Amino acid sequence: MNHFIQRVVDVQYGVQTLQTCIIADKHTHVIMPAASAFLFSMTKDKGARINSVKSYAATLVSFLNTLAQDPEIGGYGYGSVTDKQMRAYLELVLIVHKEVTLNTVEQNITRLNQFYEYCWKAGLIEDRPEFSYQLSDQKMREMKIKGGIKKSLDPFNLSEQYIPYSEFNELLAYKPRVGDYENARDDIVLKLGYFVGMRAAEVVSEDNFTLPRINAAISEADKKGDKGYLLFVIGKGSNGGKPRQVYIPQLLRQQIVRFMHGARKKTPGNLLICKSDGTQLHERHASDTFSDAVKCLIKAGGEFSKSWKANKARCYHSLRHCYATNFAQYLKENNLPRLLLSERMGHADEETTLIYIHFNAVLHGDIETQNKILPLVHKKHLLES
Structure with a gap:
């Protein structure tokens, strides 16, 4: 069962009304502050369009729900994730369970890296994360072979x-x-x-x-x-x-x-x-x-x-x-x-x-x-x- 969900909201910022996303608890409706602040910063500081913000929000929702519910990953706080747990998320959840492509894994890595970088610079976490974001050699080989086969036969899906x-x-x-x-x-x-x-x-x-x-x-x-x-x-x-x-x-x-x-x-x-x-x-x-x-x-x-x-x-x-x-x-x-x-x-x-x-x-x-x-x-x- 999903714990966090994303919502599109209008935020009044000075004389502007900005459309952005928030992430909140599905049942209590309590806003997840770090993720929501990160998404708002994309809208306000980077001028990201709402569809781009929604895509980032979906990445964070998937990650946060996994932290809260998947026993193989463990832990509830995004600030306490270890490099081993991050690798488990990339390999077990994204690749094995969701069967995403290598490009999608790399996209998740980029977005999660941006999220944690924002949290550290904003003072939301004490230590700067040092995730390697590395997949095992075996998993990389499997993904490249799978991607290579698909690319040669149907690259446009x-x-x-x-x-x-x-x-x-x-x-x-x-x-x-x-x-x-x-x-x-x-x-x-x-x-x-x-x-x-x-x-x-x-x-x-x-x-x-x-x-x-x-x-x-x-x-x-x-x-x-x-x-x-x-x-x-x-x-x-x-x-x-x-x-x-x-x-x-x-x-x-x-x-x-x-x-x-x-x-x-x-x-x-x-x-x-x-x-x-x-x-x-x-x-x-x-x-x-x-x-x-x-x-x-x-x-x-x-x-x-x-x-x-x-x-x-x-x-x-x-x-x-x-x-x-x-x-x-x-x-x-x-x-x-x-x-x-x-x-x-x-x-x-x-x-x-x-x-x-x-x-x-x-x-x-x-x-x-x-x-x-x-x-x-x-x-x-x-x-x-």
Whole structure:
């Protein structure tokens, strides 16, 4: 049974209202001062966003609950943890019990180190901790072998992130915002990930989906008799981002046009995806829309709620992975070069495309393609390592 839980709270700090996290006893509601002060310092001093603070809070909750309840670790006070107990937590709890990856273990080490450093500097503990944070040689070997196998076969964890169309279609019915404008806008937001391969920040960027550029792209497509249309977007990368050309399929084109001339008609400005007053949305809007929709679906007990519960790695970026995987199948069915997938995704390294080609082959039981691609995937990771 969990002893500590995390909560999101608003804290008045001078004239500002800061959203942060606290950690408290689940039953008595007594606040855990050291952990809560550390999380508040992240918000106030480092300007950390709430999702980052929540992630740190989850790490601390796991650690503190283990101290309070796990007999193999022992002890109740975070200030009395020994190096041996810390190693036991990393190996027995995180690796053996929770089966996390080596990257997650390293993330926990970094966060716990920051927490203890804060506690010492703030005078919450007398002695500066000297944890080695070392895993046993055997455990390190096991983790590297496990990670190496996973990396060479499925480095993006596509097996957990892939969303079949039926499950994605159900998700569309659980968008969290119910106003006509917001509902129509967020339906497009989700589809731009699944059917176009857009990243969350790219969807709301001022550089991409502007009405003049969309209208110009549609006019150009009409001249060529294309039922969809091509659009240049600016993705992530240095020097202002890397441009790539994406394709808006026919059904999504029609939906965007209906939105422009319908629900969005009275909205000022030139952004397709924006607030009702025409101003730019936060770069996490797409990600928050996705995660909130998943929560609504699970709470309502949707048809595929078990699948959504089981695949916790799914996020908005998973939609981009789905697009790449599905497009890989389209290329195969139409005997088109895989370079087209690299271009649509904006891969800096064309070989990254092999991961999606291989996963799609696994998904469809295409042994012939697997046998062709797998040696290339292994070779790529061997050279990188």
